Amino acid sequence: MLSNTTTCVIKVKPGLTRQIINLQHQGYCHDFVKLTNNNFLCLTTGQEFTAPEVEITVLNQIFDPQKKQCAYLHSIDTAVGLKGLLLIDSLCFNTTAY
Template sequence: METQKKHCKTLNCTLTKRVIELHGRGYTEDFRDTPDKRFICIQSSEQFKTSELIICLVDLGFDKLSNSFKYIHTIETADGSKGLMITNAIYSVNSPLSNQFC
């Protein structure tokens, strides 16, 4: 049991548990933003404009590997795809993203 706890701490349990929970709710794709203010689905390589997405900030966790906080956003596309984007910063109302707090 002690080995399990130690292993869990190394693997960022808080972030991992939240991502697993969100995967269970259907957020299975991975997204990242691009320099030209678009978003790309890592699995399909499909690109989206911000206007085609609903982006919600859902959680914050501390990443022990990078020694920094990470923000978990859910993303839903107009065609029904659902996924996650984990970032170093919150996208605020003044950013290019249409952020919603969910």
């Protein structure tokens, strides 16, 4: 009998996995997304932050061979103490952090 299920295998570099786990142990446990208005949304709390309210650090560059493009892992520290990670396909910098 044939199965109608499909298995998707995504390979993640062990070093990247260790880096994310270490960051989570350091309190970077929230997930962020960059909004079209250049604000940042914490997916855990629903709070939105403007660029001056966050400090962003580029941590790692990851190449996705299927998409043939890079993604960048960033840490985000907010003015209210929330810490988390942002993974997007472009570099994020802020020059006016809190």
